[in-house]
Amino acid sequence: MSASEDSIPGRLLDWYDRHARALPWRSPPGSPAPDPYRVWLSEVMLQQTTTAAVAPYYARFLERWPTVDALAAADDAEVMAAWAGLGYYSRARNLIAAARAVAARGGFPDSEGELRALPGVGIYIAAAVAAIAFGRRAVVVDANVERVVSRLFAISAPLPGVRGEIRRWTDAITPASRAGDFAQAMMDLGATICTPRDPRCLLCPISGDCAAREEGEPARYPVRAAKKAKPLRRGTAFWVERNGAVWLVRRPGAGLLGGMRALPDDGWSARGDGAGERPGDWRDAGVVRHGFTHFELELAVRASRSAEPVGPGEWWPVSDLEAAGLPTVFAKAAVRALAD
DNA sequence: AACACGTGGAC
DNA sequence: TGTCCAAGTGT
Numbered sequence: 391m392s393a394s395e396d397s398i399p400g401r402l403l404d405w406y407d408r409h410a411r412a413l414p415w416r417s418p419p420g421s422p423a424p425d426p427y428r429v430w431l432s433e434v435m436l437q438q439t440t441t442a443a444v445a446p447y448y449a450r451f452l453e454r455w456p457t458v459d460a461l462a463a464a465d466d467a468e469v470m471a472a473w474a475g476l477g478y479y480s481r482a483r484n485l486i487a488a489a490r491a492v493a494a495r496g497g498f499p500d501s502e503g504e505l506r507a508l509p510g511v512g513i514y515i516a517a518a519v520a521a522i523a524f525g526r527r528a529v530v531v532d533a534n535v536e537r538v539v540s541r542l543f544a545i546s547a548p549l550p551g552v553r554g555e556i557r558r559w560t561d562a563i564t565p566a567s568r569a570g571d572f573a574q575a576m577m578d579l580g581a582t583i584c585t586p587r588d589p590r591c592l593l594c595p596i597s598g599d600c601a602a603r604e605e606g607e608p609a610r611y612p613v614r615a616a617k618k619a620k621p622l623r624r625g626t627a628f629w630v631e632r633n634g635a636v637w638l639v640r641r642p643g644a645g646l647l648g649g650m651r652a653l654p655d656d657g658w659s660a661r662g663d664g665a666g667e668r669p670g671d672w673r674d675a676g677v678v679r680h681g682f683t684h685f686e687l688e689l690a691v692r693a694s695r696s697a698e699p700v701g702p703g704e705w706w707p708v709s710d711l712e713a714a715g716l717p718t719v720f721a722k723a724a725v726r727a728l729a730d
Numbered sequence: 731a732a733c734a735c736g737t738g739g740a741c
Numbered sequence: 742t743g744t745c746c747a748a749g750t751g752t
Contacts, residue, residue: 436748443738443747477736478752512750532748551731577748584751587741617745618733646735683735718737734752739744 398542398596399565399572405595411582413441414448419571424656426498426523427458433515434481439682441581447476462493463484470649471715477646479717483649484510500524504566522570529561530573534580539563541584542611544601548613584608622686627720628668629675629693629727633704636724638714646682647717654700658687670697675730680719687719691726 395404407419415432417424420421424446431451435444455461461469466486473482488508498519499505503635505516517528531539536549539559545552565572583590589608591597602608630637641652675691711724 433748438735438747438749439737440739440747475737477738478749480735481749484750510750514749518748534747534748573748581748603750648735681737683732683737732752737747739747739751740749 398563401517401595402575411578421532423523428521429523433518458489460696461489474715487574521573527562531557534577538580538584541602541608542600584668620686623658624688626656627653627723630697635707637699637703638706646699650717653720670694675727678722678726691723693727708730
């Protein structure tokens with residue numbers, strides 16, 4: 391390696407060679423670079439999502455669509471249904487669009503700039519794919535890196551405003567070679583040692599360079615701006631059942647749960663409950679609570695066997711509801727309706 | 731710059 | 742039960 395063993399990247403790479411996590415989308419350190427399709431797919435799934443949550447989805451996607459060409463040829467509805475439960479559904483919509491763009495140009499581009507042009511590929515994924523799949527030197531900054539770097543240099547200004555400074559420090563310690571392994575080493579360090587609470591500094595290969603450890607309270611970094619309170623919204627979902635089938639709709643392509651199958655609802659406007667306005671014989675099937683990123687939802691479930699479905703939709707066999715690919719909030723509502 | 735955008739696990 | 746937060750991106 392070009393980095394000396396006494397440097398921060400040198401010690402980190404040496405640690406990574408011995409302690410890298412074995413993850414389904416990863417090649418062991420020193421082995422040939424993994425397929426860019428696999429790196430890209432995993433990075434998209436891993437946005438704001440834990441490795442444990444991603445693993446089964448990643449396995450299913452790879453089995454069903456082993457190449458970017460296969461994914462590009464897939465039906466939108468099947469991909470959206472396969473994504474159900476993973477959250478942030480715009481990722482799935484962008485995944486399809488990006489796969490088709492890549493297939494059309496005959497393969498993945500190998501530079502950050504071109505990667506960045508793909509839908510759903512931002513500054514982080516472009517850098518990660520360029521470094522991990524194509525061996526480029528790129529500055530990869532995710533939440534792990536933010537935490538490690540903010541501690542290493544005791545950066546006391548709050549996130550998110552301080553991201554530029556963190557990026558410059560990361561650039562300063564990113565080696566010319568093995569930038570992909572370096573990025574993954576930083577992420578492994580953040581995930582297993584330099585953890586949000588109670589970092590295990592005694593096991594850290596760069597604790598001797600860490601300004602936060604020197605100060606004595608590393609867990610106080612990174613500093614974050616105060617977060618806003620989540621408002622509570624109330625709404626109603628409608629379970630209309632007939633001959634063993636339930637009426638499902640597809641949500642509009644953009645916005646919350648965009649493009650996903652769903653139960654019909656009242657829009658969750660603050661005043662709630664338009665159920666009384668819908669003709670038919672309705673029963674109260676209970677309430678489910680669900681937390682979204684920026685609000686909390688209290689969703690009343692109303693069920694009927696006589697109401698007429700409203701607008702476009704489809705009858706879906708209740709016995710095969712799993713295959714409909716409902717987002718978790720509606721899966722909860724379905725369980726509530728069926729338990730009633 | 732600030733906000734929209736899901737979900738589940740850890741404590 | 743509540744809070745934090747995880748391999749971020751788009752607008």
